[in-house]
Amino acid sequence: MRVRCYLNIIGIVLLGLGLAMSAMGETTTKVSLMLSAETARPGETVMAGVRLQMQPKWHSYWVNGGDSGLPTKLDWTLPPGVTAGEIQWPVPEKLVTPPLTTYVYQDEAILLVPLKIGADAAAGSLDVKVKVTWQECSDEVCILGHTTLEAKLLVGGESKPSADAALMAAAREKLPKTEAIPPISAKWEKDDDTRPMIIEWNAPGK
Amino acid sequence: MTGVDFFPYASDKYEVKGETERLPDADGKIRIRKLVSKSGADWPARINGVLVSKAAGDGAPQGYEVNLTLALLSAAVPGATTRGTCGCVFDCDAGFCVSRRVDIEHHAVRVAGDSVEGARVREPDP
Numbered sequence: 001m002r003v004r005c006y007l008n009i010i011g012i013v014l015l016g017l018g019l020a021m022s023a024m025g026e027t028t029t030k031v032s033l034m035l036s037a038e039t040a041r042p043g044e045t046v047m048a049g050v051r052l053q054m055q056p057k058w059h060s061y062w063v064n065g066g067d068s069g070l071p072t073k074l075d076w077t078l079p080p081g082v083t084a085g086e087i088q089w090p091v092p093e094k095l096v097t098p099p100l101t102t103y104v105y106q107d108e109a110i111l112l113v114p115l116k117i118g119a120d121a122a123a124g125s126l127d128v129k130v131k132v133t134w135q136e137c138s139d140e141v142c143i144l145g146h147t148t149l150e151a152k153l154l155v156g157g158e159s160k161p162s163a164d165a166a167l168m169a170a171a172r173e174k175l176p177k178t179e180a181i182p183p184i185s186a187k188w189e190k191d192d193d194t195r196p197m198i199i200e201w202n203a204p205g206k
Numbered sequence: 207m208t209g210v211d212f213f214p215y216a217s218d219k220y221e222v223k224g225e226t227e228r229l230p231d232a233d234g235k236i237r238i239r240k241l242v243s244k245s246g247a248d249w250p251a252r253i254n255g256v257l258v259s260k261a262a263g264d265g266a267p268q269g270y271e272v273n274l275t276l277a278l279l280s281a282a283v284p285g286a287t288t289r290g291t292c293g294c295v296f297d298c299d300a301g302f303c304v305s306r307r308v309d310i311e312h313h314a315v316r317v318a319g320d321s322v323e324g325a326r327v328r329e330p331d332p
Contacts, residue, residue, distance in 0.1 A: 173266075199212055200232070203231060
């Protein structure tokens, strides 16, 4: 009886291992880390950008993946005095593959994260490190990928934008706006197990 | 404007379904219908997400971060009674509500599945 129990456990472990390996296949997405500044002063905020470049027919996921799909996760390793803020997610696309609806990025997405440099940060070179875990899917398969990326930031007496600053400024334009939002209202339409919600807002120019 | 939608942020208390129904514009307003299901006992009073509009052509979609505040449904439920302000309640029938003055004792009430801080109604003495 006890031997059968052990065999069952071993079987479950092997099955789980097999599933995990199939989910950790070879990824196709190119992932890179960029910083908005080459040099920054203590007390400033530098933007970090994690750029995901998907192959054609592949996508990664928004913070809400929808009916399936895992959002990209970032785990930072930062020097003392530097803190990372929340991920700022660009507006995704809606992908409908009945019966599933997901919110995805195709082609490319740059996830922006503010890095706050402490006012008392010492001058010198800082190592910024992030572990990126993402899910990429095609029509047929999903793969969980992860990689660790590093960048260097100089803290000194001046601010100097990096070569990626323009790309990151363009990425900022793809974030949802938090200002100049059109007047919007929402209401429940009727009571039901699943409630219809009506959202309405002013059409542009009206 | 060719495409409008609402992309919800995830919540463990409710789910906004993916399908979006575009309704006819009314009074110069763009209108869409989304279906919501709840996981807990109460319907959400707020739903956060991104309002998305896409103009004709290849332009990038424009997103707006929005926090939708949803009024309780009770005022539109036929036969429901809910609290108004300053000692008034609304009796609702077929979507229309009529206010009347009452005395109020404070209690939590549950109306049409919404848990609200409300009032128990006591009719005034004749």
